[in-house]
Amino acid sequence: MIPGFTGGLLDRADRLRHDADALAAATSDWRARVLKLDNFEPELTAEGKLSWGSLADVPDDAELILLGLDGDRPHFAAFTPGMRAPGGRPMRLFAMLDRFANGEAATYAAARSLLDWHSRHQFCANCGTPTTMFRAGWARQCEKCSAEHFPRVDPVVIMIAEHQGRALLGRQPAWPAGRYSALAGFLEPGESMEEAVAREIFEEAGVRVSDVRYVASQPWPFPSSLMMACVATAEDDVITLDTNELEDAIWVERSVVQAVLAGEPGPFLAPPPYAIAHTLLSAWAAS
Structure with a gap:
């Protein structure tokens, strides 16, 4: 995939x-x-x-x-x-x-x-002076303090918690009706990818996880994120929803995820194929 x-x-x-x-x-x-x-x-x-x-x-x-x-x-x-x-x-x-x-x-x-x-990024973050493009457009430089500025990528974890053959999926209110997907969140300073996965799942769904495994990554140019897909093992299946983050969260059996990805009707609408969440669900369903 x-x-x-x-x-x-x-x-x-x-x-x-x-x-x-x-x-x-x-x-x-x-x-x-x-x-x-x-x-x-x-x-x-x-x-x-x-x-x-x-x-x-x-x-x-x-x-x-x-x-x-x-x-x-x-x-x-x-x-x-x-x-x-x-x-x-x-x-x-x-x-x-x-x-x-x-x-x-x-x-x-x-x-x-x-x-x-x-x-x-038209102005220097160090002194506020206008910057100019260099390195064929892959950097900007300040003419006053000579600071060099390079494009940055924002790391994001996107993950499934699994428990006894089921995947934890959530939905946000702005999504199309019926759509559920993997949970996601930005890494914070001083945090590893594995720690971010555990923190985000607990913050959004109240589920404690361990054994975080990396699956795949994807650039997401809106504006410039790197989505890092993971699977983690949940300690239990009790959901305590943070309604500021999610509208709903559900556990879905592997066979149901397989059926939905195959185009069959089911309890949720799968994320689109170009999204890393689709890749993650497909990898988990096939494992």
Whole structure:
């Protein structure tokens, strides 16, 4: 099983980010491609592939971010002043997430996260001076204090507690009717992944767990998280719900999870295939 937003097909070409001459050659290569975006939303072909334009399509005030190479052909995203990612989860974008061809969503995830980071980090966190892009768009630098700023990824644990062949699933009020999924939460400073799993399950559902096992990970570019999927063993099945976090939580038998993932009707609506929660449920159901 390959989690959504993974399996990128471009060579990220880190070596070019440090080589001014090579980067200049890439940005003047007539074969170079630039990702087509409507603000932050991609244009997809009928085959689910990203659409690309030429350097001639780039506005004069835009800066190029090197996404990588396809063979030796450079691929870029263009950052224009004033770009801002829309808040929440745009319906049009989420309606197309299951249409991406293999590997295409990973390229889009990198581009979206980088563009969003640049839009929110125009000033130095150290002294407040405006920053400039460098390292082919993979960093910003302060001209006053020389501080270097790099894109950050926010680690998130997403997990299933299991007890006697059942999985603990929860739902949030904003989700589509009937949808249940794995519990999730951000890691806190000074905390391991395993400790975050145990803390989040206890905080949200009042269930104590141990024996945390890592399953898989997935970038989530809204704006820039890394979802780390895990399974943990519950000490008991008594749920004490935190209604500030969840609307409901239920225990579901493995056979029922298998049936729902296979498309059969059941007591819950499964998360979509591009979400790591779907990968996690599939791995648990098959184990």
